[in-house]
Amino acid sequence: MKHTQSAVSLKFFLHSSFFLIFISVIILCAFSNLPLQAITHDYTNNTKNSRSTIKHESDAGIIRISDTSRNLELVIDYSTGCKITQLNIKGINTLSESGIYTGFTTKNEIYNSCVLDKKINVINIPEGIRLEGITFGNDTIQVDETWNFVLHNEKIIWNIQRKYNKTTELEEIEFPRWNFADLSIWKGGIFDNGGMVWCKYLSGINDTYGVHTGGVTLWNPQSGNGLKIAAQPGNNSFIASKYSLSDKKEFVCTHLVTDKELKQRYNLNRFVRGKADVFSPFSVKTKNSEINLELQYIDYTAIYSRGVLPGIDSEAVRELMNTTGRYGVVDNGIIGANGWTTNWKCLHEPFFAQIGMALNDKNYTRNFCATLDRERDYAITEEGRVLSRWHNDDSDQMPGTYDYETGYYEARWGYTIDSQTGYIINTAEQFDLCGDIDWLRSHKKSCEKALDWLIARDSNHNGIFEMMNNSIDEQTASDWLDIVWASFENAFVNAQMYEALKLWADCESILGDQQKSAYYKSVAKRLKSAFNKPVDQGGFWSPDKNQYVYWRDKDGSIHGDNLVTPVNFAAIAFGICDNQDRISRILDQIESRTSEENLFHWPLCFDSYKREEVSNRNWPFPTYENGDIFPTWGYLGIRAYVAYNKNIGLKYIRNILDQYKKDGLSSQRYSRKTQQGQGSDILAGICTSVTALYRDIYGIRPKWNRMGLEPNLTKELNGTSFAYTHLGTEYRIELKEGDYRIGTENFSVRSSRNFGIFPNGKELIFYPENKESMALILNARENRKINLHILDWNPDYYTWSTNGTGKCEFELRGLLPGNKYRISINGNNKILKAGKKGNIRFKVNEKSDTTYRIEKI
Template sequence: MFSKTLYAALIYCFITLAPSVAMDKVYTINNPKITMTLDYGNKASITSLVVNGQKVISSVDGIYTSVRVNGVVYSSLRLNAVPSLIKTGNTIKLTGITYGDKNLAIKENWIFTIAGKSIKWTLERSCSKPVVVEESALPVFNFDSIDTWEGAYQGYGGLAWFYLFNEKLCTYGVHTRSSDFWNSKTGNGLNITVDAPGKNVAMKYSRTDDDKLAYTISVSGKELVPKMDSGTNRRRFIRQRTDVWAPFTMAAGTRSQSITLSYFDFNEKYGRGILKGVDGKKVSAVLNTIARIGVIDSLHFGGNSWHTPYGPICLHEQYIAQLGLGINDPKYLAGYQSCLDYYCSHAIKPDGRVYPRWAYTNEDAMPGKFNQYGFYEAQWGILMDSNPDLVTNIAELYDMTGDKAWVKSHQLACEKALDWILNRDGNHNGLVEMTNDNSGEKKSSDWIDIIWASYENAFVNAKLYHALIKWAAIEHQLNNGHKAKYYAGFAAKLKESFNKPTKDGGFWDEDKGCYIYWRDKDQTIHGTNMVTPVNFMAIAYGICDNDARKKIILNSIEEQMEKEKLFFWPLAMTSYAPGEGKEWQFPFPSYENGDLFLSWGSVGVTAYAAYNPALALKYVKNVLEQYGRDGLAFQRYGRLKQDGLGDDILSGNSLSIVGLYQAIYGINPLYNRFYLDPHITPELAGTVLKYNFRGKKLDINLDNNSYSVADKMFKVTAPSNFGFYTTKNQLSYFNGDSPDVSLQATSSQKLAIAIKSWNADKIEWQQSASKAVSYAVHQLKPSSVYSLTINGKLVKKIKSDLRGTILLNVAPASAKENIIISNN
């Protein structure tokens, strides 16, 4: 007779060893870049995943599917029967994956299709009955380490940055169908894209208890919403837990989705070229990470990180679209379009007032001053700059995309937002008034939210001018001449009043040599302490076109910067007067009264770039050096120690680097062309940039007095600023900052042209082509006779038409043809 101990041991062996035969059932699925090992014994899981030779998953619970119901987890790691595998050509089908119990039965089929650098994984799942699930993983990927990937770019242009997962069980949830996992050190990238027609897709990223990265895909009939334990919660990032999503109902029946895994070369896809004179790796790192972290989710773009407990979005930040210029990812631009669609639908009140903020909770809101979507009026005051900033972001995003139908869809919303604030000009002097009349009310009116700016506020009016100029041009393009004239006229009046001395009702303080911040209704002057955003915006946005004033402002700021040895511009050069801000901001310097906020880097760089590009570059380099020391992982920097302060990382910390691209390199995508307007220093000569523009990768070469832009077919080189645009067989050259085409060339083969001169009497360019090129030369004198000279030989006389256009064909007789059109 067997002893009880021996009997128990035999039963144990029977239970555990019998499946071990099934556990040996493995199949390798691979293509030249991805290899995965499928274990289909007593479980169905992918136990190994190798990407371009790098093993990223190596565990029995590597990739699997599951559901959690009433705290019970049912998963493909524990099956009710052994599944079957069938291979047909490049397709591997695993059927009979069943798990669950008498209360719930889950059946799945996994189908893998191998093609090129990708593997398509189709998951068919059927559920025995409708059930409320706390989580559905379809599937979950358990990467070996939280450090396997540096981050994952989202399908809308945001970023799950694992550097910020600084403790176990950090979890971040988003709504997207695509993730680009990347590692800049190995250069490896893995794209995972979900195709689930008619369904909603959500993803979450968690740092596990054993420091792995768990990446979970959920597919549902309705959009998943953040879990609310109590009160209002829109929080996407949580700590010490992983249940970021609220439970949802999973319907009975069968549904199917596909997941495509594909390899990409990180440097090829996200590389930026050869950057001379600056640390290119740091430039890329800042723009690839910090610039994106204000994107909280697919419909929520801002400047504050998703990482903070509070998670605010400031709609009163005019530079969110501008960040896209530096990020240079088409997904960011498309994602921000959808976000702005959402803002225009949900953040504008019926009267045209734009809510200035959104946050995870309502704790920062004025009592009762918020809506069901989470947009609100801030507790500090009616922050007026949200109205012009919404318009500016729409206008600047339109410049980057060229999507005229999209910008037209927001024409009424932008007019509504502008008209609301323009109606605040009660005294008709061109300067709009705030809702607070004096600083004694202790209310703010703009982004600097605990300084009591009131009545006529230069900060808000500068932003409004910027928005009006941009939107007036768009109204003109949309054939609304009446509105275009109205907005341009208001901008002109605003500019005139803005530039008047304070004694005449303007903002220019002749004694202090700066633009003041605000004027109370009783005409008391405030903010005479060289508030840098006000003065930088006045210059950068073209309000101040007085060279003497520019010199006074910029030299004065630089003298103080040198005196204090500051690495970046503070919000104010000296202290506000007592009573002009919240009490705890005194004594100077403290927070908004004198600390260093990097979010104003782009306007600072722009203000200096045309005046003294070496000074502009100096502060770009300073920010890059600071990034090397601390990763710019702070809200701001203290004035006295220049130490990082605040528990947030602002995407605006990248804006000096965005300014490098826009104002120094001169990268300016515009609605009908790519406009290049460099202000480089000699040390930057030789820079070669890779830049995405309207579905093409451009090569931009910046040298001393020689700049070029090229795609795979066409290239233009010129000694100064110009515009560039191409279609399949046509190149358009825009001379200087002209919005109208100056030269069009049509060619079926590669063509390079080098502009030598372009003025009213003589146009000269050099052609490099293998076949004949057809040209249309525009903007000439109408009905005038011009001489055509090629390689020094007069070919013929040509008369321009009534529009001032000449048509000609040039067949190459040599490797290069020098072409001159002159009026003599």
């Protein structure tokens, strides 16, 4: 027994001593940076709820890093160089044999981390691993890199630090370069500026798209897998990225970090065919350069879910908005509709903020604010003329108008005056999305200049605003239909002007300029009166044709009585036509003729223009803008039909979604004869019929100070439910015919009519009909969730109920000042008098579910 005890004691002593020595060596290495492989081979992040791991096979020079759920794994090979050889998504490698590596290119040579002369040091760091001594280059220019990998639950954080040995000029850098197996791995990537790369458009070797942002979420809709790469450069550095098809048919993503923002190599091209070097050469300095990459697997179908959409193909909605809807983002500060493959933006398109409303992406919203800032700063002349376009080169310019630094210019087809109205409409609607009054104020002078410039163009003082061309003989355009010779008094532009005046008058009121607000409202009122007069009295209404004509030349001749759809839709959608008989005559006629031809969407016009009214390219009918289908103006059609016949509007929304599933809506237009896609100039505006689904069917109406809801549902859409984020608050929307709900973390509001809400901590403001003329303010004095049910709200009385118990304070604004009101709380009455500002206040300690009724005495 004694012998056994001595043996056990000796064994325990030896094990204890070994353990102490082992710990000492670990501590020594931590302070002396001894190679980790001399100590241990595995590292597991055993923090709470974490099973992410690092496995180090030192003999093979392999490191395996995986996230918590094993959805994402990196395999690093540093045996002869240093690169990531596998990026496994749910066990499947997405990379080509080239893997992921870093590098740089001089005028004559290419260097990268794939083959190295020196041995790499691998060192343990808290919750991660470090690779030092990644050195490559030549005797003239050399870089030294350190790669740090840190595990943080579902994220693998990759930090790359680079130091150049001298200041020099480079052609390219890979910081890093991601080589995915082929174009089928991902459908595309959603950028952190709201845009996207669509892999199928990188169809030729070295076709390349370069943007000034680094973050991207790559996705595959078939598998539902997504890879999110959040990328941030080091301090005082700039980041860019480019996407291309390599000569090995790989889908390549390359990050670049530089001291100055990169410029384009080929004019202002963000996208180039057959050339991988989209960015200009740049200088690097000896100071440290750094990038931080957060890699995370995402469930794409969950993260980008459109919710439960009965009667609507929600998957098609999701894919349409994430491709076509985002395609118009050319770069930071450049959001258009023609998109990045053609490097074009038309300022005479008023629907970009509406696209942002439907996308509900804070990155797109932020970028469109920057876009409008650039337009304000670079695309508006001193006298207030808004230039019509941005392009990568001067090939489309009106001679002498192209700015080679900014890319803005006047189009060679003529002065398209709807750039004035497009800028105003987009700015006003963008303000509702961003809610930034200071931002709106920064556009006050420019918006006034743009409006006033067009207001001044009423030489005959009849209330209708004139274009810069006078007749069809000049063969120039005045609006979006740029090879139709609309001139002088243009109904399409004037209908948009009416909308712009209304929206901007509201903005002036918010900014406190009531005088300007009243002025623009009066101008709009006069325009509306003039617009609706019969053609023989100087207006645009044709009693004989039951339609609004397109334009009037200065000599008084009438043109465009061939049932031009955007003209007539705009008149109804923007409210300049509110005559129900006229609305019925126009919309019944359009629906009858569209159905007769069995068209999936509305054409630009139903009958031919006269030969002299259009460019040669528009002949014979139906061709191009003379009769073909341009779905870009779909939102005007949906908005026009919704108040008249919701089912017709829904039909064309579904038709667009069906067409997307057939061809991705990857066309400029569709042939009237074959209904097949035409043109290589893809238009992001084709998504607007679906943006109208959110605005005009689901009734999503975000305002600068509230979340609004104004639905137009049909029974087949009952049960619609989705999340929507506005001004930092996530709302849960639930819709049925005559039963609408918005919920937040602290409040739920239910009503059978339109309304808006603004939650602020324990306070909730309810806006009846989503207007600011009245407001019910509820302050929950205790920490409880309150469900507010609006039972009835009309001019004579207001009733609502709440559930639960606790103290609440109510204030009702918008009443008649000095008038007495009877307040009934669960049948108990009391009388209160409205104050000078038309408000009453009262407190209640709710003991159970409570019903309130307020009526004027």
